[in-house]
Amino acid sequence: MELKILMIGFGHVGRGFADLLIKKEQLLRQKFDLSVKIVGIVTRSKGKIIDPEGVDLQRALKTSQAGKTFKDSGLPTTDVLTESLLASVDYDALVELSITNLTDGQPATSYIRIALERRKDVITANKGPIALHLDELKELARKNGVQLRYEGTVMAGTPLINLIRSNLAGLEIKKVQGIVNGSTNYILTRMEEGLEYDQAVAEARQLGYLEADPTADVEGWDAVAKTMILARDVFNVSLSKEAIQRKGISALRKADVERARTENRVWKLIATLEKENGALNASVQPQLLDMSHPLAGVRGTTNAVTITTDFLQEVTIVGPGAGERETGYAVFNDLLAVAGKL
Structure with a gap:
């Protein structure tokens, strides 16, 4: 053929x-x-x-x-x-x-x-x-x-959409939550390792993880677009950009990251879609996660999404989110x- x-x-x-x-x-x-x-x-x-x-x-x-x-x-x-x-x-x-x-x-x-x-x-x-x-x-x-x-x-290349569309087709999905922007995850990882925010952004740009203008990534707009796609594909709901509560990582500083570490927690930019009382709540914002959370250990440019279902409970897919x-x-x-x- x-x-x-x-x-x-x-x-x-x-x-x-x-x-x-x-x-x-x-x-x-x-x-x-x-x-x-x-x-x-x-x-x-x-x-x-x-x-x-x-x-x-x-x-x-x-x-x-x-x-x-x-x-x-x-x-x-x-x-x-x-x-x-x-x-x-x-x-x-x-x-x-x-x-x-x-x-x-x-x-x-x-x-x-x-x-x-x-x-x-x-x-x-x-x-x-x-x-x-x-x-x-x-x-x-x-x-x-x-x-x-x-x-x-x-x-x-991590097959999230195909996983949901095919392998999880017979399940009711209640919640989708994850790290869907590798650039911001890299920045937060490097801040955990001691860099200031501006240093981490400069390094990410030098490595090709960010555009010259990093706004789409660091202010959460890239993750918002991905959240809109998942809302339609998973929950059959069309959301506008304005319907998604959004906050980026640009206000976070090294002191915030260090304070979280002393509490055995870590900052991650998390996209969330959750059905509640017949409505679909959607957000993209930095969240403090306990180190026991399945997304807390996701580092560098890696992406990960946890899918909460009725029969399989939580299914987490981890893989490269850029490149x-x-x-x-x-x-x-x-x-x-x-x-x-x-």
Whole structure:
């Protein structure tokens, strides 16, 4: 079976996904009888490649990593508008990995709409469209008989959404609570180890865990978007950003962390969704956890979510919540699902 893919976005996650396709090419053929052909890569800064015979991924990766444009490397490029490419190129599935916009989800939402309307499956790790427009996009996918997959939007390669959707499908979920932002967890971990807040933020930025403007992470907006996705996926409730009680970690200082340690407790930025008296309460805020709590020992960029159910009580999933290869794997796994191999 051949699966033709059009990619939008070739940043960290896109390159991680492409690298996986190269490394797993033999496994895909031998285990799944699947051949994946990238017929296009669309970017803002490197240009747009369209090649019906299949893009040379090795060359595209080397070009991107070297900071060059695709045209500079002699790859077959085009100046056609992205929307026109989405509407005309021959592909089976769109992999949408453009920059996240948590204000209105654009332009990624429009890209996804065009693909779904053409009856193309869509895979994305972009939180904007999924947090803000999930109901509409799910209905569009259902109407056109295609799949919309977005595992990578919440815990990167750690399969939280698939766990809830498949393995816990027969359970009543009462509460979902966890650490869903690896950047802030890293900052808090380093503060436990003696750094001041500003030092920990600078280090996280230097290591690539934070953008130049860390507001989305440290003020809790990234975790809010993930909470919105989980509210819809787990509890079938659509929440606005304003409906989620939010407080970031920027007010915490080394003295707060040290005081907590003397009390055998630890600060964590916790996202919580809990059903209570027929309502769904939602929050993202720093919480003091006793060291006996299952989330207290989660350190560095690791994410963890505890799911409270009726029959299994508490189920906790722990794993990497960030990283180009980790999120790239979520896209790779969704691709296998789209191909009907899972």
